[in-house]
Amino acid sequence: MPSPALQLTDVRKTYRSGDEEVVALDHATLEVGRDELVALVGPSGSGKTTLLSVAGALLGPTEGDVRVGDTEIGDLSEKERTAFRGKEIGFVFQAVNLVPFLTARENLLVVAEMNGNLDKGAKHRADQLLDELGLGHRTGNQPGELSGGERQRVAIGRALMNEPSLVLFDEPTSALDTELGEQVMELIGREMRSRGVGGIFVTHDTRMTHHADRTLEIIDGRLKA
Amino acid sequence: MRLAVRELLRRPGRFTVVGGALTVLVLLLLFLGGLLDGLYLNSTGAVRTLDADGIVFSDDARQSFLRSEITADQRAEIDEVDGVAATGGLGFALLGVQIPDGDEVVDGAVVGYELASDELPEPPGTGEAHADRQLEDEGASVGDTVLVGPAEVPLTIVGFVDDTNYLQQGGLWVEPETWRSVLAENRPDAIVADGSFQSLVVRVDDGADVDAVLRAIDDATGATETLSQAEAIDAIPGITEQNATFTAVIGVTIFVAGLVIALFFALLTLERLGLYAVLKAVGGSSRTLVAGVVVQSVVVAAGAFVLGGLLTLGLLQIVPDGIPLQLEPSRALSTLASITVAAVVGALVSLRRIVRIDPASAIGAGA
Ligand SMILES: Nc1ncnc2c1ncn2[C@@H]1O[C@H](COP(=O)(O)OP(=O)(O)O)[C@@H](O)[C@H]1O
Ligand SMILES: [Mg+2]
Numbered sequence: 001m002p003s004p005a006l007q008l009t010d011v012r013k014t015y016r017s018g019d020e021e022v023v024a025l026d027h028a029t030l031e032v033g034r035d036e037l038v039a040l041v042g043p044s045g046s047g048k049t050t051l052l053s054v055a056g057a058l059l060g061p062t063e064g065d066v067r068v069g070d071t072e073i074g075d076l077s078e079k080e081r082t083a084f085r086g087k088e089i090g091f092v093f094q095a096v097n098l099v100p101f102l103t104a105r106e107n108l109l110v111v112a113e114m115n116g117n118l119d120k121g122a123k124h125r126a127d128q129l130l131d132e133l134g135l136g137h138r139t140g141n142q143p144g145e146l147s148g149g150e151r152q153r154v155a156i157g158r159a160l161m162n163e164p165s166l167v168l169f170d171e172p173t174s175a176l177d178t179e180l181g182e183q184v185m186e187l188i189g190r191e192m193r194s195r196g197v198g199g200i201f202v203t204h205d206t207r208m209t210h211h212a213d214r215t216l217e218i219i220d221g222r223l224k225a
Numbered sequence: 226m227r228l229a230v231r232e233l234l235r236r237p238g239r240f241t242v243v244g245g246a247l248t249v250l251v252l253l254l255l256f257l258g259g260l261l262d263g264l265y266l267n268s269t270g271a272v273r274t275l276d277a278d279g280i281v282f283s284d285d286a287r288q289s290f291l292r293s294e295i296t297a298d299q300r301a302e303i304d305e306v307d308g309v310a311a312t313g314g315l316g317f318a319l320l321g322v323q324i325p326d327g328d329e330v331v332d333g334a335v336v337g338y339e340l341a342s343d344e345l346p347e348p349p350g351t352g353e354a355h356a357d358r359q360l361e362d363e364g365a366s367v368g369d370t371v372l373v374g375p376a377e378v379p380l381t382i383v384g385f386v387d388d389t390n391y392l393q394q395g396g397l398w399v400e401p402e403t404w405r406s407v408l409a410e411n412r413p414d415a416i417v418a419d420g421s422f423q424s425l426v427v428r429v430d431d432g433a434d435v436d437a438v439l440r441a442i443d444d445a446t447g448a449t450e451t452l453s454q455a456e457a458i459d460a461i462p463g464i465t466e467q468n469a470t471f472t473a474v475i476g477v478t479i480f481v482a483g484l485v486i487a488l489f490f491a492l493l494t495l496e497r498l499g500l501y502a503v504l505k506a507v508g509g510s511s512r513t514l515v516a517g518v519v520v521q522s523v524v525v526a527a528g529a530f531v532l533g534g535l536l537t538l539g540l541l542q543i544v545p546d547g548i549p550l551q552l553e554p555s556r557a558l559s560t561l562a563s564i565t566v567a568a569v570v571g572a573l574v575s576l577r578r579i580v581r582i583d584p585a586s587a588i589g590a591g592a
């Protein structure tokens with residue numbers, strides 16, 4: 001059996017704020033399969049962002065094991081985490097965060113450039129992704145010339161550029177209206193399953209959770225099934 | 226790298242202010258440098274043109290041609306020193322020169338000499354002179370007879386030479402007896418005896434240890450101070466002060482350029498915190514991001530250098546003749562080098578801030 005996309009075992013994450021220690025994540029244990037899309041809901045301050053950050057190798061855990069694909073990433077140095085993210089993790093950020101002076105195609109290729117593998121294969125992959133995402137006619141447009149939905153689709157393409165094992169979505173539809181949000185979530189579900197990539201998306205909007213295979217709730221840093 | 230270059234190409238407006246400021250600073254650097262070079266070259270041409278290994282002064286002259294006197298006996302002693310290949314008499318007289326048709330008296334330096342060099346032909350006949358191009362610019366032509374000093378000693382120009390001025394005064398290169406009579410008629414107080422010169426040009430044998438030969442000369446006479454050509458140039462009145470002053474002003478200007486660059490890219494980095502966090506999140510290293518800033522800074526500086534250089538060339542066309550502005554390729558190169566270093570160092574000021582950007586800040590922003 002192939003290893004799951006993500007495996008958290010007893011993960012604890014604390015922040016230091018002054019003399020106090022804030023426990024943002026406590027005894028989090030979670031497995032996300034290779035073609036599974038998990039929704040993560042919970043009130044503000046409950047630890048959703050922290051969980052995504054630890055799962056996505058943006059932050060190291062304070063305690064516990066974090067395994068993405070076949071790699072244990074809990075003990076990686078900051079530098080190693082950066083390289084690992086470039087190879088294995090895709091991100092779709094809440095604020096869309098495309099590079100404003102690059103075209104849609106170049107925004108995908110930035111991932112390859114940052115990871116030092118901007119080659120023919122990368123260009124081919126970018127074109128293919130944009131085609132699949134229905135942006136074949138918009139590849140040369142800069143973000144300012146794209147609609148909100150189109151920008152979000154470019155961001156999804158960017159997250160898939162490096163053929164990740166795990167893609168993390170931070171409130172991917174919060175900037176979109178309901179109809180557009182539905183369309184984008186549908187696209188995300190389709191893209192993830194067809195590629196066999198595991199994914200977690202954070203959402204405030206309970207209407208979006210039906211796009212997930214499973215919904216997890218987090219309250220005060222603790223996961224509930 | 227591509228990212229950095231694309232931003233320059235697609236958002237040039239962001240960089241116009243810093244580029245403009247740097248262009249002005251480059252113009253200033255080239256102008257100051259050109260002025261320094263012009264002053265320097267115009268002060269030292271007479272010494273540089275001699276092909277001298279050493280220049281002999283009397284030891285009480287405090288390294289000044291006009292205070293120095295080397296007698297025929299001393300010269301004979303020097304000619305005997307091992308390693309001395311040739312000596313040539315040298316003397317100066319700084320006097321006003323009337324050019325026919327010219328309405329003003331211009332500054333001239335009458336130089337009596339014996340040894341030709343690569344740049345300097347053999348001494349002309351009695352009453353004749355090789356004149357510096359500066360005097361041609363001031364209206365003199367070959368065949369003209371100019372009148373030198375209050376005594377109006379006539380000298381006939383038989384040709385022109387380049388880059389032979391002394392203390393900004395146009396060189397008039399004559400044979401020794403002509404120089405002696407110019408001095409005698411105009412400066413009765415400064416007459417030099419027959420056979421004596423103010424100074425001697427020394428050339429040493431091929432392969433000889435120049436320093437050792439020059440020291441041997443002073444040991445042999447016991448009454449001379451022999452300088453290398455470089456030392457003799459530095460001993461020209463005002464040269465070291467001039468160099469030090471201009472170098473200080475140029476240094477401060479380069480520092481200001483570095484400061485402008487550092488400030489601009491520090492502000493730009495603040496604006497880009499979000500973008501850099503995202504780029505780090507998708508696998509970009511701090512090194513890649515910093516390299517992008519350095520590339521942008523160096524490209525902007527290079528662009529400013531080209532523009533500032535063109536402006537300086539334009540300025541050269543309109544600067545009045547009296548200002549000794551001279552743009553040397555070596556000055557352009559050293560300016561390019563220093564502005565490039567300022568660009569790299571200025572950009573690296575943002576290094577710490579970029580390294581400290583937390584990629585985790587890309588996520589959850591605004592949530
Ligand atoms: N960088 C930080 N430093 C200190 N405390 C933090 C930091 N980030 C988050 N926290 C705290 O950790 C807890 C969880 O935050 P977060 O993961 O952002 O929750 P959510 O995304 O669900 O709103 C909160 O109490 C928050 O105040
Ligand atoms: Mg959050």
